[in-house]
Amino acid sequence: MIAPGTAPAADRLRPPERVAVVDLDAIRSNVRRFVRVAAPARLMAVVKADAYGHGAVPVATAALEAGASWLGVAHIEEALALRAAGIDAPLLAWLHTPQSDFAGAIAAGIDLGSAGWELGPIAAVAVEQGQVARVHLKIDTGLGRNGSPAADWDALLSAAMAHQAAGRIRVVGVFSHLAVADEPDRPETDEQLAAFREFVALAERAGAAVEVRHLANTPATLTRPDTHFDLVRVGLGLYGLSPFAGTAPSALGLRPAMTLTSLVAQCKDVPAGQGVSYGLSYRTMGPSALGLIPLGYADGIPRIATGGPVRVNGVTYPVVGRIAMDQMVIDLGEAGLVASGRSATGAEAVLFGPGDDGEPSVDEWAAAAGTNNYEIVTRVSPRVQRRYLNAFPGAGDIRRQMTLESSTAVEDGPTARAARPA
Structure with missing residues (x-):
C-alpha cells in the first residue's frame, strides 16, 4: 500500500516537466x-x-x-x-x-x-x-x-x-x-x-x-x-x-547557480504565414516547424520577453509571438526538427544556465524583457520545481537534510544534472 499523498517511486524519479536546478x-x-x-x-x-x-x-x-x-x-x-x-x-x-x-x-x-x-x-x-x-x-x-x-x-x-x-x-x-x-x-x-x-x-x-x-x-x-x-x-x-552591465559573471570570478529548463511539449510543421500566439504578432516567413515550450508568465517568464532564447538539441532559438500564461513558442525554421524527421517533442529546452554547455544566460532574458537579471531569477514561480545539486558536502546534518527533502528534490554530486533528459 502507498501512503496517502505519497507518489509512487517511479513518479518521484520521473524528471520534472519544469525545473530550476540550483547548484549549491x-x-x-x-x-x-x-x-x-x-x-x-x-x-x-x-x-x-x-x-x-x-x-x-x-x-x-x-x-x-x-x-x-x-x-x-x-x-x-x-x-x-x-x-x-x-x-x-x-x-x-x-x-x-x-x-x-x-x-x-x-x-x-x-x-x-x-x-x-x-x-x-x-x-x-x-x-x-x-x-x-x-x-x-x-x-x-x-x-x-x-x-x-x-x-x-x-x-x-x-x-x-x-x-x-x-x-x-x-x-x-x-x-x-x-x-x-x-x-x-x-x-x-x-x-x-x-x-x-x-x-x-x-x-x-x-x-x-x-x-x-x-x-x-x-x-x-x-x-x-x-x-x-x-x-x-x-x-x-x-x-x-x-x-554590472556588459560584464559577464566569469569576469568577476562568479558562477551562475540556477539553470531553468523544461521539455518541448509539442513540435509541428506549419505553412508559410502561420500566426503564432495571441494577437498574431508573428507569422512564419515560410514553411517551418514550431516548438511549444510549457513555460509562461505563470511560471515567472516575463510576458514581454518575446525574443528570449531557448536552447533545444544544441541550437538556440528565439521565442516568437506573445508569451502566454502557460506556454511559449519557438520557430525551429524551415530545416526544423520536424521537417528533418527528428521531432523535438520531449527534448530538453534550456532557457538559461551557467553557460558551461553553451546555454543562454539570465542576462539575455533580462535584455529581452527590458529588465535586470535580478528580476528574471527572483520571479521564477513556485510552479517550477527546484532541484538542488551538491546539497551535502561531506556528512552533513541529518536534520537539515530532512528539512530540504521535505520541500524539494535534492540531488548530490556533479553528475546529478546528467540525469535530466537530453
Missing part, C-alpha cells in the same frame, strides 16, 4: 569569492525573496558553510522561516509595517532594522518579553527609499538612546543602502559614503556602541573597498550574477 556548490564558490574580497569585513548573505528565487533554506545553509557570517532578509516572516528550519546564525530583517511580528522576531533572536517609527513598537514588545531587542538604525544617505531622513537622524538617535538607557533595546548596527554602485563612475556613491561616515559618527557620539556598520552591496563589495566597513551585504553576487 556554485553558491559556496561565490560566497568564498566575496569573503576573500571583503576581508577583514564579514559577509551578510542576503537571502530575501526566497534567496532570489533559489530557495532560502538551502542557499542560507550553503552560504554559512562557505563562510558567510550573517544572513539578511527584508521581512520578519522570512527570518522566522529560517529560524524554523534550524538556522541560528546572526540574522537581520529590515523592512516592517505596523503588522510586523516584532514579538516573534525578538523571541527568535532576530536583529531588527529601524528607520524611526519602529523603535516604539519594538521597545514595547521587548519590555513585554523581558528582553533587550537588537536594533540596526538605518539612515537614508541618498537612495530615497527606506531609512531615516537626514533631518530626523538626531531625533532618532535621541529616542534610540533613551530606549537603550532604559534597557529596552541595544543599538548594535548602523546601515544604509547605495543607489548607483553598479555604475562605478558616478559620483553619488562618494557622496553617500561621506554622508554615511558622518551619520555613524553622530550615532557613536550619542552613545551607540555600534558592532556593525554596513553599506556595501554586491557591486560596492567588488569595486569599492572603502565602503566595506564591518560587514558587506551581498545579494545578487551570491547567485553568480553580475551587477
Whole structure:
C-alpha cells in the first residue's frame, strides 16, 4: 500500500516537466569569492525573496558553510522561516509595517532594522518579553527609499538612546543602502559614503556602541573597498550574477547557480504565414516547424520577453509571438526538427544556465524583457520545481537534510544534472 499523498517511486524519479536546478556548490564558490574580497569585513548573505528565487533554506545553509557570517532578509516572516528550519546564525530583517511580528522576531533572536517609527513598537514588545531587542538604525544617505531622513537622524538617535538607557533595546548596527554602485563612475556613491561616515559618527557620539556598520552591496563589495566597513551585504553576487552591465559573471570570478529548463511539449510543421500566439504578432516567413515550450508568465517568464532564447538539441532559438500564461513558442525554421524527421517533442529546452554547455544566460532574458537579471531569477514561480545539486558536502546534518527533502528534490554530486533528459 502507498501512503496517502505519497507518489509512487517511479513518479518521484520521473524528471520534472519544469525545473530550476540550483547548484549549491556554485553558491559556496561565490560566497568564498566575496569573503576573500571583503576581508577583514564579514559577509551578510542576503537571502530575501526566497534567496532570489533559489530557495532560502538551502542557499542560507550553503552560504554559512562557505563562510558567510550573517544572513539578511527584508521581512520578519522570512527570518522566522529560517529560524524554523534550524538556522541560528546572526540574522537581520529590515523592512516592517505596523503588522510586523516584532514579538516573534525578538523571541527568535532576530536583529531588527529601524528607520524611526519602529523603535516604539519594538521597545514595547521587548519590555513585554523581558528582553533587550537588537536594533540596526538605518539612515537614508541618498537612495530615497527606506531609512531615516537626514533631518530626523538626531531625533532618532535621541529616542534610540533613551530606549537603550532604559534597557529596552541595544543599538548594535548602523546601515544604509547605495543607489548607483553598479555604475562605478558616478559620483553619488562618494557622496553617500561621506554622508554615511558622518551619520555613524553622530550615532557613536550619542552613545551607540555600534558592532556593525554596513553599506556595501554586491557591486560596492567588488569595486569599492572603502565602503566595506564591518560587514558587506551581498545579494545578487551570491547567485553568480553580475551587477554590472556588459560584464559577464566569469569576469568577476562568479558562477551562475540556477539553470531553468523544461521539455518541448509539442513540435509541428506549419505553412508559410502561420500566426503564432495571441494577437498574431508573428507569422512564419515560410514553411517551418514550431516548438511549444510549457513555460509562461505563470511560471515567472516575463510576458514581454518575446525574443528570449531557448536552447533545444544544441541550437538556440528565439521565442516568437506573445508569451502566454502557460506556454511559449519557438520557430525551429524551415530545416526544423520536424521537417528533418527528428521531432523535438520531449527534448530538453534550456532557457538559461551557467553557460558551461553553451546555454543562454539570465542576462539575455533580462535584455529581452527590458529588465535586470535580478528580476528574471527572483520571479521564477513556485510552479517550477527546484532541484538542488551538491546539497551535502561531506556528512552533513541529518536534520537539515530532512528539512530540504521535505520541500524539494535534492540531488548530490556533479553528475546529478546528467540525469535530466537530453
